[in-house]
Amino acid sequence: MKALFLGNVAVDTYEGIRGELPPSLECAIINDPVDRSLLPAAAIDADILVSNRWLADFPPAPNFRLVQSVATGIELFDMASLPKGCAVCNAFGHETAIAEYVVMAMLALHHRFFQISGEFRERGLWASSWVQSGAPHGEVRGSTLGIVGYGRVGREVARRAAPFGCRVLAANRSPRDKDGDVERIYPLAALDEMLKLCDTVAICTALGPETTGLIDARRLGLMKPGAFLINIARGQVIDEDALYAALSEGRLGGAAIDVWWQYPTPTEPNRRGSRHPFHALPNVIVTPHNSGWTAGMVRRRWDEIADNIGRFCRGDSLINLVTTA
Amino acid sequence: MKVSFVGNFGARPEVAKAILGKVTEKIEPTILYDIGDTQRLIPALAEAEIVVSHIWKSDFPEAPRLKFLQSPAAGLDLIDVPSLRPGVTICNVDGHEQAIAEYVLMTMLALSHKLIDIATAFREKGSWLGGGAGGGPLHGEILDKTVGIVGYGKIGREVAKRAAAFGCTVIAANRSPIADKGEASEIYPLGELDRMLPRCDFVVIAAGLGPETRNLIDAGRLALMKPTALLINIGRAPITDEAALFAALRDNKIGGAALDVWWRYPTPAEPLNRPSQFPFHELPNVLMTPHCSSATVEARDRRLSGVARNIDRFVRGEPLRNVVLTT
Numbered sequence: 001m002k003a004l005f006l007g008n009v010a011v012d013t014y015e016g017i018r019g020e021l022p023p024s025l026e027c028a029i030i031n032d033p034v035d036r037s038l039l040p041a042a043a044i045d046a047d048i049l050v051s052n053r054w055l056a057d058f059p060p061a062p063n064f065r066l067v068q069s070v071a072t073g074i075e076l077f078d079m080a081s082l083p084k085g086c087a088v089c090n091a092f093g094h095e096t097a098i099a100e101y102v103v104m105a106m107l108a109l110h111h112r113f114f115q116i117s118g119e120f121r122e123r124g125l126w127a128s129s130w131v132q133s134g135a136p137h138g139e140v141r142g143s144t145l146g147i148v149g150y151g152r153v154g155r156e157v158a159r160r161a162a163p164f165g166c167r168v169l170a171a172n173r174s175p176r177d178k179d180g181d182v183e184r185i186y187p188l189a190a191l192d193e194m195l196k197l198c199d200t201v202a203i204c205t206a207l208g209p210e211t212t213g214l215i216d217a218r219r220l221g222l223m224k225p226g227a228f229l230i231n232i233a234r235g236q237v238i239d240e241d242a243l244y245a246a247l248s249e250g251r252l253g254g255a256a257i258d259v260w261w262q263y264p265t266p267t268e269p270n271r272r273g274s275r276h277p278f279h280a281l282p283n284v285i286v287t288p289h290n291s292g293w294t295a296g297m298v299r300r301r302w303d304e305i306a307d308n309i310g311r312f313c314r315g316d317s318l319i320n321l322v323t324t325a
Numbered sequence: 326m327k328v329s330f331v332g333n334f335g336a337r338p339e340v341a342k343a344i345l346g347k348v349t350e351k352i353e354p355t356i357l358y359d360i361g362d363t364q365r366l367i368p369a370l371a372e373a374e375i376v377v378s379h380i381w382k383s384d385f386p387e388a389p390r391l392k393f394l395q396s397p398a399a400g401l402d403l404i405d406v407p408s409l410r411p412g413v414t415i416c417n418v419d420g421h422e423q424a425i426a427e428y429v430l431m432t433m434l435a436l437s438h439k440l441i442d443i444a445t446a447f448r449e450k451g452s453w454l455g456g457g458a459g460g461g462p463l464h465g466e467i468l469d470k471t472v473g474i475v476g477y478g479k480i481g482r483e484v485a486k487r488a489a490a491f492g493c494t495v496i497a498a499n500r501s502p503i504a505d506k507g508e509a510s511e512i513y514p515l516g517e518l519d520r521m522l523p524r525c526d527f528v529v530i531a532a533g534l535g536p537e538t539r540n541l542i543d544a545g546r547l548a549l550m551k552p553t554a555l556l557i558n559i560g561r562a563p564i565t566d567e568a569a570l571f572a573a574l575r576d577n578k579i580g581g582a583a584l585d586v587w588w589r590y591p592t593p594a595e596p597l598n599r600p601s602q603f604p605f606h607e608l609p610n611v612l613m614t615p616h617c618s619s620a621t622v623e624a625r626d627r628r629l630s631g632v633a634r635n636i637d638r639f640v641r642g643e644p645l646r647n648v649v650l651t652t
Contacts, residue, residue, distance in 0.1 A: 104434035124597040129615040139621040270451035
């Protein structure tokens with residue numbers, strides 16, 4: 001049995017799980033940038049591919065039977081170039097880290113944490129304290145949180161938010177069983193109804209035809225004045241121009257944005273995430289797509305990948321099967 | 326019944342006015358902001374049966390009719406109990422514990438996720454290095470971490486409830502024995518704090534300030550903490566040793582801190598007074614806020630409502646709530 005680990009994330013994964021792999025497994029390790037002279041020989045007889053991509057112009061790989069993505073998204077795998085019947089599996093482990101980010105961002109927005117701590121550190125300003133009579137800030141207790149996309153991440157968010165005394169609502173494309181942490185799950189078609197009720201809206205959905213541009217100017221207009229928006233999903237779920245307008249005109253209370261409409265390139269490593277200066281708005285927390293980027297996420301993901309390779313080698317049923325080529 | 330609102334908290338206009346707006350029984354209020362104004366303090370205390378104040382100094386004039394001292398704050402560290410006449414019931418307020426627990430979880434998360442550093446670098450320089458797209462270093466999370474709460478009262482329990490939902494192990498240390506452990510898996514007597522501290526990824530100071538807790542977290546106890554441990558103080562600053570804490574943070578003997586309570590406060594002459602004789606604000610591993618963890622709209626309302634309801638109860642001769650002690 002042969003496995004090909006391709007790309008820098010896969011190489012890191014190999015280093016992290018080599019002790020857990022079956023001793024009989026032969027491994028070929030090819031780092032980025034892809035060395036095309038090594039790839040044909042490695043691909044031709046590999047049974048397993050561990051990578052974040054397999055592109056249309058890659059060499060023949062007739063023996064692939066397991067393609068294990070090192071990420072959750074599999075959009076960089078060209079299904080037509082994979083042998084028919086090959087299993088394509090992804091990896092998770094990020095949902096708890098992202099759920100922590102969502103609750104952290106919700107707290108920081110309600111408590112005006114960046115403003116208050118920044119003014120205190122830089123200028124010694126006490127205006128928000130009990131000792132002076134500054135404007136009090138908000139709390140999340142008693143507020144309503146709406147989770148758009150009630151999947152793995154959304155459920156983890158709900159579990160953590162409920163003990164704060166939040167009312168938790170959710171909207172999901174496909175019907176979901178209600179659990180103890182959420183008061184009501186709306187179909188995605190009834191999203192408008194939910195948005196009107198929320199003090200915080202957290203976007204936790206996958207990007208697809210139904211969710212591209214889902215949060216547009218009209219839906220932003222349905223949200224309560226002063227409500228907060230948190231996006232950890234994909235930038236394109238939200239209309240870029242409409243969100244900038246709603247935030248810069250103060251119709252929304254603020255936002256925490258971790259996912260963007262544009263990303264850095266080798267020639268422009270510090271490229272801004274949007275054509276609008278979201279980073280210049282005082283009521284917006286901006287982070288560089290890192291909500292899931294924790295040491296714990298990597299370890300959990302490695303464990304899932306090692307587990308799946310072991311299952312494949314033993315002939316057991318696979319976990320995290322997304323599709324079959 | 327005569328009620329005096331005294332000092333720069335109880336007699337602060339928006340505090341006294343809000344309380345008076347919620348009191349339903351008939352009272353005769355006196356409001357005196359400046360306790361240095363002895364000419365007015367003498368009559369204010371001479372007549373009052375109820376005083377609303379967070380402060381009582383040993384040189385305060387006689388208060389021969391005083392029966393009920395209601396603090397608008399939770400901590401009684403500014404009330405000099407021995408100088409009160411016998412038979413005075415002292416009450417504090419609650420309703421802030423939920424807001425403070427939110428602050429504790431927020432700062433636990435922000436320290437672990439390096440939120441301020443990453444968001445600031447991204448905002449100011451467009452740096453993607455905190456994230457996957459930039460190939461930057463991984464940050465932390467609070468799942469499976471151990472939270473040690475020093476002082477397991479109302480605030481501590483609210484912290485425990487929320488931290489448990491994040492998959493944290495919660496342990497606590499408390500002066501008096503605890504019958505109902507709540508979400509905590511283990512409660513240490515305060516005398517065995519040294520056994521708890523080495524286990525903690527987070528140490529949350531949620532105790533009141535008193536003889537047993539003053540300087541409780543000194544250089545020796547800071548040295549017992551993990552080098553990665555994160556300290557959060559929402560209790561009172563003097564529970565930690567100012568010089569020792571600054572040194573431990575500056576020299577990275579502990580991982581970092583979130584501090585909301587301070588050794589120095591602003592004065593009318595120095596409204597921007599720095600909160601410590603040491604420059605905590607220059608340390609990159611410190612999150613700092615100006616004693617505002619409880620300063621939410623909702624907590625303020627819960628606390629002031631609590632004061633008003635207690636005044637009504639006293640006037641009607643009903644039992645008081647949040648009684649701390651009777652002299």
